[in-house]
Amino acid sequence: MCFFTVLILQLLTFSFCSCFSDTISSDKPIRDGELLISKSKTFALGFFTPGKSMSRYVGIWYNNLPIQTIVWVANRDSPINDTSGILSIDSNGNLVLNHNLSTIPIWSTNVSLQQYQRNSTSVIAQLTDIANLVIVLKTTKNVIWESFDYPTDTFLPYQRLGFDRKTNQSWFLQSWKTNDDPGKGAFTLKFSTIGKPQFIMYNNDLPWWRGGPWIGSSLAGVPIVKHERATFNVSFVEDNNNVALTYNIFYKPVITRIVVHESGFFQTLTWDNQKNQWNQFFSEPVNQCDSYG
Structure with missing residues (x-):
């Protein structure tokens, strides 16, 4: 019993x-x-x-x-x-x-x-x-x-980066301090709110890398987005209310995330089921010459 x-x-x-x-x-x-x-x-x-x-x-x-x-x-x-x-x-x-x-x-x-x-x-x-x-x-x-509306260091499919012109709310990424500390780190990635909206990464308050403005089908400084339109569906809205960049993946089983790393890199990573690891799809800046200056 x-x-x-x-x-x-x-x-x-x-x-x-x-x-x-x-x-x-x-x-x-x-x-x-x-x-x-x-x-x-x-x-x-x-x-x-x-x-x-x-x-x-x-x-x-x-x-x-x-x-x-x-x-x-x-x-x-x-x-x-x-x-x-x-x-x-x-x-x-x-x-x-x-x-x-x-x-x-x-x-x-x-x-x-x-x-x-x-x-x-x-x-x-x-x-x-x-x-x-x-x-x-x-x-x-x-x-x-x-x-x-309050992202940390990661940009996911269906999320948005940009800002609301009426409320001044901004949707941006900010790196972790270190791998052991998710506190707000040195690097932020956001759209500039003055003049033509441009995608810029800052190291503290100093421009670090420029992704540029949206030019038809991609960001000027990230041409790989244009070449990979069969993989990524990227959209950009700029009107009297919002500036917003969003994306999704056409092939749903692909797990993708975009991250601002604490070392100052803007990276797209995809999950490899065979190797059980994240593979880097692209990373900016590619070298020091790509940095702002």
Whole structure:
């Protein structure tokens, strides 16, 4: 009798552990050691420790790759020094990261709801299949906050880089400090907001590399985009509202990411299933002569 009781408990435990959700709600936060998994099981969100660091961060990574590859970090400049972290929805409808029962969040979203909507049950947070963490109003299904508006060092398919002319919000990449520290590093990649929009990488405040303006089908300084249009579908919008560069991959099984590396390189990487590694598709600047100057 005891044997069957133990067996049933083990099966129930396995079923519980293997059943992941893609959603955070008012009564269902996630704690260090727990995960959100997107519906297609492509991406995961949870707590991680980078490299040789001892600190804990909330991030998003590819769920099915043997190498943990982080594509977004929430608290990149506010690490947790233990495993007591909890990501939840507060009474104002914001995602908040706390630890050790602290009432002051380490990190928080910046959602501003109408007074009648300000309660923890009015919203949910969901990890989508394109690695976009969104906060959604339950009543209207409208997205009121998304991680794609706050990228870290990685540019993914369906994401955008650019800026909103009306709100002055900018979507740009910023490198990690080091492989062990996802804090804001020295290199940023963004579109200039003065004159003709140009794609420029900065080393701190100094121009480091120029990708140039959009010229018909590619960036002037990245001609490979034009030559690889069978692989990449790249689009650029410039109007009175936005300047935005987006891309996707025609062949869906190809896993691709674009990264600003802490060493000052702008790289496109694709996953090699045979070798279980990331292969460099292109990298800029190619040599010192490509640097700004």
